[in-house]
Amino acid sequence: MIEFKNVSKVFKNQNVLRNISFKINKGELVSIIGASGCGKTTTLKMINALIKPSTGKILINGEDIAFKDVIKLRRNIGYVIQQTGLFPHMTIRENIEIIQRVEKVDKNFIEKKTYELMNMVGLNPEEYLDRYPTELSGGQQQRIGVARAFATEPEVILMDEPFSALDPITRLQLQDELIDLQSKLRKTIVFVTHDMDEAIKIADKICIMNNGEIVQYDTPENILKNPCNDFVSEFIGKNRIWSSPDFIKAKDIMIENPVTCYKNMSLLKAMEKMRSFQVDSLMVIDKSNCLLGIITAKQIQNKTDRSISIKNVMESNFLNISPDETIIDILELVKEKKISKIPVIDNDNILKGIITKSSLFTTLSQQFLDTEEVE
Secondary structure (H helix, E strand, C coil): CEEEEEEEEEECCEEEEEEEEEEECCCCEEEEECCCCCCHHHHHHHHCCCCCCCEEEEEECCEEHHHCCHHHHHHCEEEEECCCCCCCCCCHHHHHHHHHHHCCCCHHHHHHHHHHHHHHCCCCHHHHCCCCHHHCCHHHHHHHHHHHHHCCCCCEEEEECCCCCCCHHHHHHHHHHHHHHHHHHCCEEEEEECCHHHHHHHCCEEEEEECCEEEEEECHHHHHHCCCCHHHHHHHCCCHHHHCHHHCEHHHHCECCCCEEECCCEHHHHHHHHHHHCCCEEEEECCCCEEEEEEEHHHHHCCCCCCCEHHHCCECCCCCECCCCEHHHHHHHHHHHCCCEEEEECCCCEEEEEEEHHHHHHHHHHHHHHHHHHC
16 A cells, blocks of 8 residues: 655755655555654655655655646545644635535535544534634544544545643543544555554554654554564553553463373373373373363362263363463453363364463563562
């Protein structure tokens, strides 16, 4: 959808961008983040040709924007900035409809679309359309800015720190509304921010920049779990993953290669194996590593005849989780069901690991140990 190919920008003998290349897929929301002066806003403004590259190409849908009519290009790209960019001498209606009227779109269509956009951003059309921007709060003005950006139904929307000047509560509300809108409309959105929490919350991918270069470009989850270097680690914060526990999955914290046995093993041998590995249960599997059941030491202790096979005693109806279950889901399950261990299996019922109360405790304890190290 949007592709930067070896793009550089030199301004007054200063390298603002240094040979950056990356792609933004159709329907993705990508956050560009970095410290002041890193080149993030320059990168954004190149997409609608407000700034032209010194070298390299920028493609939208495979077409080099250098050869496109600048006016048409910009009219097909929504743009939302920190100061809203609303014209103070125009009503809200006029602000939203300005591009459509210039394009001489049918008046009835424009009116219908304007009402839809107002409802989309949660503002009553009858109450607000004939007001002026100064009569609205900062959050309401920013909603109008978003509505205007969507007015021409553009494929691409650029957002340059649109919520940074708002109070924290309004900012969180607008972030939630943007996430909801994007889930429905799937626009290609490039969102510049300096707030890592905001980027993690809203973005499909995050592009971290420093000194005009892309340091890491990946999903929020992968950046939190696998920062590519010390700069990214410091930038996101060592303990940042704990502010986004949805990214901590069973596969990240499970005990791999749990102690297993086959269903035809006798109870006596099963008990001996538990003692040998110092565990109180075994995962019963078949030759393909499919999980068939669980046998515990308590179940065996209640049996006088320990020559019988595990398959006659094992628990076949057991709770389990997938590798992608979050730590929040796991903790709720442990609390609700009062269980001490949960096998982790994939869609084919293959045993991948096990979560125990002990492994959960170790994981949660590490958060506080890491915090102490940072302090």
